Amino acid sequence: MRYSNLYVPTLKEAPADAEVISHKLLIRAGMIRKLTSGIYTYLPMGLRSLNKVATIVREEMNRAGAQEISMPMVQPGDLWEETGRWQFYGKELLRIKDRHGRDYCLGPTHEEVVTDLVRGEVNSYKQLPINLYQVQSKFRDEIRPRFGLMRGREFVMKDAYSFDADDAGAEASYKAMYAAYSAIFERLGLTFRPVEADSGSIGGSFSHEFMVLAETGEDTIAVCSACEYAANLEKAEVTGEVKPCLDEGPMMVEVATPETHTVEEVAKFLNVHKMQVIKTLLFDADGEAVAALVRGDRELNDIKFKNALDCAELTMASPEQVQEWTGAPVGFAGPVGLKVSRILADNEIKGATDFVVGANKADTHLRHLNLARDVEAEVQYADLRVITEDDPCPRCGGQLTMPKGIEVGHVFKLGTKYSEAMDAKFLDQNGKEQLMIMGCYGIGVSRVVASCIEQNHDENGIVFPPPVAPFEAIVLCLDPKKEEILGKAEEIYNIIEASGADTLLDDRIERPGVKFKDADLVGYPIQIVVGGKGVKNGIVECKDRRTGEKIELGLDNFERDFVAWRRDVWCGWGLTDGDADLDSCR
């Protein structure tokens, strides 16, 4: 492809609303343009990268036995009524009425549609297992879309759905997808981690997220440095042993704590450590008043708390509710005499003595609380807090690290959540009706492109892994007005294309500096400079964008030497082009 025929509107400046590096660079590299909040057009270069990711995703999905279909983006509301998600999904679901006033939504996910399809087609165990996937634009009406392709409203997703006859089959399907996802992110040249995850509002039994590691990631993950353990922070269990106090401590007393609302203020006022204070957090759980107790220096993990309560909707108590349940304004809640249905406490404070808690009275706290002795209501203990780097690995007790990550894939074992709600049954070998066991598996294809950039960039622009770059190689013809130089550049271009690297020939009538800058900005992994001086001396300069290393290759043996050097560039990424053995790199 010739640059002069290609629309690549690079920019010197990023737009003011671009907050993260991938957003800035995608705009500056002429890959995407914003239409409106959270909605982008893919320009030719952006679409090329998107398609490269999608192609690798498709290849690995097909290899794993999944079959590609294409479901509609407009979905009838009545299917969502069947699963209860028409109510439950909230405002992220973009609802539409057609000209006849019937309810539809713009698909944010396709469990309902695919289950409706399969229940109409499959009636015997002989037709199972089946795994159907699609690559499609989806829509989620995010309350605050931001970060370009990282959290858009319209985005490209690969979603797959497996149907099995029994649990063993469903686990095999899950494992096949887990393996396919690992293969996909490896082939893309990304540094990633599969981590244990909570299955969230989509429901189901167990799940893993695939995280691209990047400092700018919105998620934090807990990774063990001794064993294989890795989990999303929401999920990571705290398992450290808690030693109960041996004495029951002094008698509880009420103390005045005027104008101390936060744990910090209370601890400072009473001259105790934050870990000697217990936070009492109040929530409305499906209409019931509930309280969570955690140590003052810890953070409540909402997901764990919600799972422990087994409730559908959990919201922070309003100031009015706090007043009603505690008899005091916000800031003085405590477990003694609290009017709530359930009190759950974090495992860490089981057997705690000599703690400070709110007294359910304005400007007042209780000192020397002994939980078992002083709280009349039943207190249940559970793992409720967010894990920290000081906690041991829940598997092996090893040291944890907590890198940042970007979620790019998610695999769920759904079980019978949807097949039960939608009556998706089949006849087993004994002629007995059974519910299908489902799994669902998503990859944020457009987010993968952005996370490539979050992980791989420098001050000059994007550093694309070869499989994701819009073109793997660019030939910079420094003097395209001279027929001889352009002819030589075309020759080089043809050799590189023939070697299997899709290549762009920069034949623009522009200064060399502009060409170098644009090449680094878009981040073509391989950059070949064809200039007058080099051609005279029989050499071209080859630059590896990742390392910045330049070598000179002679024109005489260019084909042979280029193939070897290209292989080195791929090896540097921990990749091979095609099925060559990676060991051969070393």
Place this chain on the structure above:
Amino acid sequence: MRYSNLYVPTLKEAPADAEVISHKLLIRAGMIRKLTSGIYTYLPMGLRSLNKVATIVREEMNRAGAQEISMPMVQPGDLWEETGRWQFYGKELLRIKDRHGRDYCLGPTHEEVVTDLVRGEVNSYKQLPINLYQVQSKFRDEIRPRFGLMRGREFVMKDAYSFDADDAGAEASYKAMYAAYSAIFERLGLTFRPVEADSGSIGGSFSHEFMVLAETGEDTIAVCSACEYAANLEKAEVTGEVKPCLDEGPMMVEVATPETHTVEEVAKFLNVHKMQVIKTLLFDADGEAVAALVRGDRELNDIKFKNALDCAELTMASPEQVQEWTGAPVGFAGPVGLKVSRILADNEIKGATDFVVGANKADTHLRHLNLARDVEAEVQYADLRVITEDDPCPRCGGQLTMPKGIEVGHVFKLGTKYSEAMDAKFLDQNGKEQLMIMGCYGIGVSRVVASCIEQNHDENGIVFPPPVAPFEAIVLCLDPKKEEILGKAEEIYNIIEASGADTLLDDRIERPGVKFKDADLVGYPIQIVVGGKGVKNGIVECKDRRTGEKIELGLDNFERDFVAWRRDVWCGWGLTDGDADLDSCR
């Protein structure tokens, strides 16, 4: 691909709601499934055919210098306000409000979005011309979706938009697209006709439709059997000379015509030919009362009438409006004393004498009307009627035929309609601001698949042209339980795949009859039967689905003979695989 790993749910019966053959066969062949009215899921086989069409479309668009992008499906309403189409487009435009109450629509077409993109990027003539296209799901909320993929609400379309600096450039862009479209439909193996067309509500200067010829087509086209002329019926001009009457005829008289409402009834009652009656048709044109006069045996062409009036909205007069404008109930309107703003009459009745018209009085007509003599109001003459097979070709006077067709593509020269409304300007060579000249070009990708079937089918099922079939070839292994037979079938399969034909191996444990029926139903162009008897005798049977012809090829020279026979199958379709010269077929 092995059939046993593929989801192809063929059916014996078509669903009750399937009216046209492509709809019936797409369902029966397991290619699509209905989700809801006008909205379908593409199953693996349907998606394969869709992708094959899309690939050929992309190849020819790229070859013609167009560049692929991907625009959002959700579009902001304010862009549509700029062009006035937010009001004008009507109920086919599916309107949405997001969580913040802002207006959006689901894109039925992308003129607004692409013009917004280009006006933000292009500011110099040096950046022109540019032609951007995409392949995407679109949504039009059809009042009565029907005929499966022929007239769905959600459908796949390729839409391209060209921007040029001047009229000459715009015409060159138009011609390049016209040529690309011809190449696309030729490569797909379709019998088609490009025809002159009205540019309709999208506006613009001139346009062509690409029509796939099929008896079941909804459109009629006028084709000259002597010259190249072909046009959509809406567009085809009537140019035959009209000889005025020599005498002015008898004096006009009022006659009672009790209970005669239609032209037929009036003609019969008065014992005249229908061609001696003039129909007076009343309309509301942008709020003004207008009348159209055409001969009783002719049909008014609404499009021509609307174009002659140059109005935005044209609707039939209500019974109340008829009463108000004529002073009589529906059925007795006539040009004498009619209270309307404008009267337009078809060229054919210019100088007409001795006609019957309504008297604007219940149960009454006028006889012996002389239009020029008896009508006081000004009457404008124009070409208003639908052409017939008896009319001469408007170009050469030759004989017309009127085959049926299915519109699969449409090219428009838009001119400055959108660039003016949206202020899409650039600086020309003299530094002067100019409006961009636009064109737009659509192909109904999913409709192409359906029209392939409308044009090519028989009582056994689909007869796919090789480039559109989900698989070009199928190897029917009649006895897959026998290792030797399955092994031989796999060998044959590998040879066929290597020859360039994507192939399906029917390895199902099913009766031969089921396999033969399914193969004919889905319509694989090449069917190879590998059975016990054949293998024993060293032969396989090869069937050309189009002709039904079977030949036996020896296993010894299978590779060589198959390649030659496959070439014959393609030649029979008027096609070659790849760039081989079609002349070599003959």
